[in-house]
Each structure stands twice: as C-alpha cells, then as structure tokens.
Amino acid sequence: MRIGIIGLPQSGKTTVFNAIAARNEAVGDFGVREKPNIATSFVPDHRLDELSKIYKPKKTTYASVEYLDFPASNTTFGKGHGLEGRFLNELGAMDALLHVVRAFEDGSVPHPNETIDFERDRTTMDLELAFADLAMLERRLERIEPEMRSLKQSERVPLQALVSVLEHLKQELEQEIPIRNISLNPDETRLLQGTSFLTSLPLLEIINIGEETLDEQNSIIESLESENTQTGRAITTLCAKFDMELNSLSEEEAKEFQEDIGVLERGYEGVLRLSYELLGLISFLTVGEDECRAWTIKKGLSAPKAAGQIHTDLERGFIRAEVIAWDTLLSIGTETEAKRQGLIRTEGKDYIVQDGDVMHILFNV
Numbered sequence: 001m002r003i004g005i006i007g008l009p010q011s012g013k014t015t016v017f018n019a020i021a022a023r024n025e026a027v028g029d030f031g032v033r034e035k036p037n038i039a040t041s042f043v044p045d046h047r048l049d050e051l052s053k054i055y056k057p058k059k060t061t062y063a064s065v066e067y068l069d070f071p072a073s074n075t076t077f078g079k080g081h082g083l084e085g086r087f088l089n090e091l092g093a094m095d096a097l098l099h100v101v102r103a104f105e106d107g108s109v110p111h112p113n114e115t116i117d118f119e120r121d122r123t124t125m126d127l128e129l130a131f132a133d134l135a136m137l138e139r140r141l142e143r144i145e146p147e148m149r150s151l152k153q154s155e156r157v158p159l160q161a162l163v164s165v166l167e168h169l170k171q172e173l174e175q176e177i178p179i180r181n182i183s184l185n186p187d188e189t190r191l192l193q194g195t196s197f198l199t200s201l202p203l204l205e206i207i208n209i210g211e212e213t214l215d216e217q218n219s220i221i222e223s224l225e226s227e228n229t230q231t232g233r234a235i236t237t238l239c240a241k242f243d244m245e246l247n248s249l250s251e252e253e254a255k256e257f258q259e260d261i262g263v264l265e266r267g268y269e270g271v272l273r274l275s276y277e278l279l280g281l282i283s284f285l286t287v288g289e290d291e292c293r294a295w296t297i298k299k300g301l302s303a304p305k306a307a308g309q310i311h312t313d314l315e316r317g318f319i320r321a322e323v324i325a326w327d328t329l330l331s332i333g334t335e336t337e338a339k340r341q342g343l344i345r346t347e348g349k350d351y352i353v354q355d356g357d358v359m360h361i362l363f364n365v
C-alpha cells in the first residue's frame with residue numbers, strides 16, 4: 001500500500017510524515033526538495049505479536065505501508081493551476097492520498113492565504129485535484145481526435161465509447177463531483193484501465209491541529225464524523241508536531257504523556273486504521289517456526305486470491321486452506337491441539353478470507 005501525502009505549502013506534510021513514519025526529515029523547508037520523502041512503516045498488529053509469543057519464530061513480519069511526502073510549490077499551489085505537474089504521474093500511482101490540512105495557528109509559519117481556515121483549504125485541495133484530472137481528460141480527448149480522423153468509420157466504435165466516457169467524467173468534474181463518486185459500469189471501467197485520476201483515489205484528510213487545541217481533539221473529530229460516510233473519503237485530526245515529538249520518547253514515556261492529555265491513539269495508529277478502513281483492507285496471518293507474518297488483502301478476496309499474495313504458485317496450484325481464527329488459536333495454544341478439537345476448518349476455493357484468519361495453504365504445481 002502506498003499513500004501520497006499532499007497539502008498546501010507549510011501545512012505540516014513533512015511533520016505528519018515524520019510523525020506517522022517515525023522519521024526525522026527537515027521541516028519548514030518550503031518545498032525546496034526535488035523528490036518526495038519516502039518511508040516504509042510497519043503496521044502494528046497485536047494479533048501477530050501474541051502469536052509470535054507462542055511460535056517464537058526466527059522472523060516476525062508485519063504488513064507495511066509506504067508513505068511519500070510530496071513537496072508543495074508556493075508558486076502554483078492553491079491558485080487553480082493544478083498540483084505540481086512534475087509529481088502528477090507519481091501521485092496517480094498511489095493507492096490513496098493523504099491531505100494534510102492546516103488548522104494550527106503559528107505566526108512564525110506563513111500560510112499562502114494568510115488566514116487559517118481549514119474548511120477553505122479542504123475545498124481548495126478538492127479543486128486542485130479536480131483541475132488536475134480535468135487537464136488530463138482534456139489532453140486525452142485532444143489526442144484522440146486526430147487518431148479518430150485517421151480511422152475508418154467502422155474502426156471508430158471503441159474510441160467513440162472511450163470519448164463518451166471521458167466526456168461524461170469531464171461533465172461531472174466540472175460540477176465538482178470527484179470521479180470516485182461517479183458510478184461506472186464494468187465496460188466503462190475497462191475502457192479507463194491504465195488511466196489514473198487523482199479524484200478517483202481514496203482521500204484521507206488529516207486536520208493538523210495546534211498543540212493548544214489538543215484537548216478539543218475528540219470534539220473536533222466528532223463534529224467531522226458525519227463526513228466519514230462519504231464514499232472513499234475519511235477525515236480525522238492529528239497534532240503532527242506533538243505526535244512527532246512523541247517519537248523521541250520511549251514507548252512508556254509516550255504512553256504516559258498521552259494519558260496525561262487524554263489522547264489514547266497515536267497519530268500513526270489512527271492514520272493506519274483509517275487507511276485500512278478507507279481502502280477496504282484486512283489482514284490474514286501465516287504462522288510457523290520460521291516466520292509469523294501478516295498479509296494485507298482487499299476485503300472479500302477468495303482463499304486462492306489471498307494465497308496469491310504469498311506466491312502466485314499458491315494461487316495457481318491452490319487445493320485447499322486450513323483456517324482458524326487467530327484468537328481461537330491463541331486461546332487453544334497450539335495448532336495440534338486445535339486440530340484434535342476439530343477447530344481447524346478446511347476451506348475450498350470459494351472461501352472468503354476473514355480479517356485475522358490464520359491460514360495454511362495446501363497447493364500443488
């Protein structure tokens with residue numbers, strides 16, 4: 001999973017990146033970097049921790065997420081010129097976008113619009129993303145036109161179908177409807193394969209609040225919660241500066257500090273949880289003396305497809321899966337005992353993998 005961090009200049013993108021990926025990149029550099037910062041962070045998983053205590057494997061492998069922190073440009077951003085052109089392709093290849101929206105007040109950090117207004121900045125970004133998609137749509141349509149003319153009437157049909165989908169998307173975007181909210185039939189989806197639109201990506205919005213409003217965090221989240229019902233969009237708050245500072249403390253110190261101010265979840269935990277929900281992801285586990293490991297899959301995948309995440313051979317030669325829920329296994333203690341009690345199920349090709357399933361795949365290639 002790859003998440004691209006975007007936002008207006010000086011909104012706290014790099015600070016959020018540092019907070020959630022436990023990094024220490026320079027902040028306040030006004031987007032002078034040529035390339036995004038990249039970090040891989042591991043998804044904390046207490047199920048895997050508990051099972052590893054039983055198996056004592058040589059290696060415990062957590063699921064991972066890659067974060068890319070994109071620099072913003074003061075000259076183009078927020079002015080309706082779209083996002084920074086040089087990063088558009090990279091942004092389109094993300095699995096989700098994380099928009100850092102500034103809500104913190106700090107006189108020493110300039111805002112491109114001078115005042116602090118997070119609702120305004122959310123709208124600005126929605127428009128930026130829509131502009132970028134519209135520009136891309138227009139370029140595609142312009143390129144198709146001469147191609148169309150060079151074809152015989154009978155050969156034009158597939159291209160005409162593509163043109164009408166693109167025109168449809170364009171009309172909706174002009175009404176400020178993001179592509180993720182437009183329902184497309186399977187044929188239309190197929191025509192658009194290989195094209196990545198920024199407004200079709202799931203969008204996670206992080207309202208970056210100031211340290212002095214930390215105690216209001218829960219009520220801010222509550223007031224924004226109704227927005228989390230929107231398709232492909234989730235919103236939460238984080239005090240990036242505070243969360244980044246917690247990284248320099250030990251785990252116990254950080255816990256204590258959090259309890260003092262009543263913030264129970266670490267920023268990165270919240271971001272991960274929401275990203276999983278937003279992207280419809282779950283994990284299944286594999287256990288053994290060599291390795292205990294968490295695998296991330298889309299909700300609703302069949303056992304062979306899930307097995308394919310481990311290795312394509314396991315999908316191709318899938319015979320059956322032996323499955324037990326992680327907490328059942330934990331309470332019984334060993335697989336041998338679980339098997340004796342008939343608690344390990346045999347599941348076939350149609351089984352839909354559930355979050356927290358511990359699986360052994362039997363296959364033959």
Ligand SMILES: Nc1nc2c(ncn2[C@@H]2O[C@H](COP(=O)(O)OP(=O)(O)OP(=O)(O)O)[C@@H](O)[C@H]2O)c(=O)[nH]1
Pocket residue numbers: 007008009010011012013014015016026027028029030031032070071072073104105106109208209210211239240241242
């Ligand atoms: N007071 C306060 N300052 C913050 C907070 N988050 C970020 N800042 C400050 O805001 C400034 C900009 O932060 P960055 O993380 O560099 O912002 P950015 O969006 O990455 O900036 P560019 O990449 O240059 O667009 C820095 O001086 C941060 O210390 C916050 O929650 N509270």
Ligand SMILES: [Mg+2]
Pocket residue numbers: 013014015027028029030031069070071072
């Ligand atoms: Mg930055």
